Amino acid sequence: MHQFQVKVPASSANIGPGFDVLGMSLEVYMTLDVQVSDDKSECVLTYEGDGAEEVPLDIHKNMITQTALYVLRCHDIHEFPMATKIHVKNPIPLGRGMGSSGSAAIAGVMLANELAQLKLSKLQMMDYVLMIERHPDNVMASMMGGFVGSFLRELSNTEKEAMIPSASDLLNNKAFSRPPENMGRYTKLPWAPELKALVVIPQFHLSTSKARSVLPSSYTKPDVIYNLQRLALLTTALGQTPVNHQVIHEVMKDKVHQPYRSQLIPGLQTILAQMTPESQPGLCGICLSGAGPTILSLATDHYEEIAEKMLTIFKQNNVECTYMVLSPAFEGASVL
Numbered sequence: 001m002h003q004f005q006v007k008v009p010a011s012s013a014n015i016g017p018g019f020d021v022l023g024m025s026l027e028v029y030m031t032l033d034v035q036v037s038d039d040k041s042e043c044v045l046t047y048e049g050d051g052a053e054e055v056p057l058d059i060h061k062n063m064i065t066q067t068a069l070y071v072l073r074c075h076d077i078h079e080f081p082m083a084t085k086i087h088v089k090n091p092i093p094l095g096r097g098m099g100s101s102g103s104a105a106i107a108g109v110m111l112a113n114e115l116a117q118l119k120l121s122k123l124q125m126m127d128y129v130l131m132i133e134r135h136p137d138n139v140m141a142s143m144m145g146g147f148v149g150s151f152l153r154e155l156s157n158t159e160k161e162a163m164i165p166s167a168s169d170l171l172n173n174k175a176f177s178r179p180p181e182n183m184g185r186y187t188k189l190p191w192a193p194e195l196k197a198l199v200v201i202p203q204f205h206l207s208t209s210k211a212r213s214v215l216p217s218s219y220t221k222p223d224v225i226y227n228l229q230r231l232a233l234l235t236t237a238l239g240q241t242p243v244n245h246q247v248i249h250e251v252m253k254d255k256v257h258q259p260y261r262s263q264l265i266p267g268l269q270t271i272l273a274q275m276t277p278e279s280q281p282g283l284c285g286i287c288l289s290g291a292g293p294t295i296l297s298l299a300t301d302h303y304e305e306i307a308e309k310m311l312t313i314f315k316q317n318n319v320e321c322t323y324m325v326l327s328p329a330f331e332g333a334s335v336l
Contacts, residue, residue, distance in 0.1 A: 004114055005336045006032040008106045009145070009329035010092040011099030012197065012289040012296045013138035016234050016252035017227040022189075023099075023141030023148050025329035026197060028091050030103045032064070032111060035085040043080045049090035050100075063101065064088065066171040067108025068115070071128050074178050077116055084115065095205035097290030102139040105132040106333050114335055122332070127179040132167045136184045138290060145332025149235060150186035190239025191328055198297040199289060200310045200323045206264060211291035214260045223255040230254075243300055245277035245284045252285030252298070265293045266317035271310055280306050 008030045013023040045057045045065060059065035065086070072078065088107075092100045109128045113120045122143055126136075130152070133139045140150040155163070165175035230251040237248050262268040268288070277283050282302035289296040299306055307323040314321045 002036040004034050006034065006107050006110045006114070006333070007336060008103040008110070008333040009142050010103060011138040011142045012097070012199065012294075013099065013135075013141065014257060014288060014290055015296065016285060016287045017230040017254045017256070018137070018149070018234065019227070019254065019256045020135055020137055021149055021151065021231070022235070023137040023139075023150065024191075024197065025141045025145050025148075025332055026098065026199070026326045027329045028098075028324065028326060029329070030092050030100075030107055031089045032107050033087045033089070034111065034114070036115065037083045039083050041083040043084045043086070045086045045088070047088040047090065049088070050092060051090065051094040054094075055088075055090075060172075063104045063171065064108040064111065067105050067128070067132055068112040069173070070132070070170050071109050071112035071118075072116060073173070073176065074128070075116060075118060081116055086111070093201055093294070095207060096201050097206070097288065097292045097294040098199065098201070099138040099142055099290060101208075102129070102133050103142055105129045106139060106143055108132075110333060110335055123182065123184070126184045127181060130183050131163070131170060131177070131179045134163075134167065136186070140184055140186045141332075142329075143333050144186060144188065146328050146330045147189045147191045147238060148186050149189055150184060152183055153185055155180055155183070189235050192239055192241050192243050194241065194243050194300045195238065195284065195298050196300070196303065197326045197328070198299055198303050198307055198323060199326060200295045200297065200307060200314070200321050202265065202293040202295075202314060203320045203322070204293060206291060206293045208291045211257075211261050211264065214264065215257055216260065219256065226253075226255045238298070243284060245282075245300070248284040248298065249277050249286075252287050254287060258288055261288060261292055265295075266319055267314045268292075268295065270313050270317075271295065274313070275306075275309060280309060282306060 009025040015022040136150040159180035169175035
């Protein structure tokens with residue numbers, strides 16, 4: 001009997017002006033407890049946690065095992081190599097902007113890597129993750145850990161052809177394409193130890209596709225400059241000690257996605273307009289987490305007071321919420 005555990009942190013992406021650029025891992029983990037034996041029984045998947053009543057347990061329909069099977073096919077292995085029992089524990093809210101699908105994709109790739117002893121590095125595994133997720137900001141943070149800036153390198157025409165099949169077709173084995181090599185680039189950015197992430201989680205789902213559908217196809221020059229100026233300062237400001245609350249609050253503002261997505265999240269505009277370091281001691285900045293509806297606040301103290309103020313505003317808009325205070329998961333994803 002071979003046993004191991006895959007551990008993948010949640011993430012927050014699109015931080016402030018860093019749309020599709022900045023992400024951070026968060027210390028709340030999806031885990032896979034895996035038992036492998038050489039008997040004749042089939043792969044069995046069980047699941048507990050967020051989404052337990054809706055997540056499919058058929059290995060050909062569950063995203064984690066679908067991803068693992070895709071990676072195995074890329075190595076000419078067409079089924080799980082031995083009898084495998086997989087128990088998933090998932091505290092990451094589904095469809096809330098905390099990288100649950102990205103964590104599932106990473107977990108599936110790491111599962112395949114361990115089961116078939118493929119000996120892929122984290123960067124090599126990221127190529128397979130990016131075939132499923134297509135955006136590096138949240139998955140690179142979850143895989144590598146900490147506060148991360150990332151991008152996709154420009155692909156050749158041949159490599160672009162490999163990206164033509166949709167993630168859905170790859171997962172459902174309706175198409176097959178091996179990933180281009182070394183697609184993702186990243187760097188770990190400094191993080192001030194005083195800073196914590198306060199995530200306020202509205203109790204409704206918001207699909208990434210719906211959140212992307214409200215974005216414009218082009219932007220004005222002033223809005224682009226607005227974001228670039230703040231992005232340049234934010235990547236330094238979040239690593240400086242002592243923390244400058246007022247500077248971080250200003251450079252976490254955005255004109256690329258939050259103004260358009262705020263219409264999908266009742267109460268967000270009020271929160272952004274009313275809550276400042278002056279009105280809420282300890283608060284640094286506020287932004288959408290991923291595509292939302294979760295709100296990411298960075299703060300140094302008074303976390304409960306900040307959270308309660310946000311919960312009150314959401315409740316006035318008939319939205320119930322929960323919250324968590326988290327540190328970055330600096331080690332990223334791992335296999336134990």
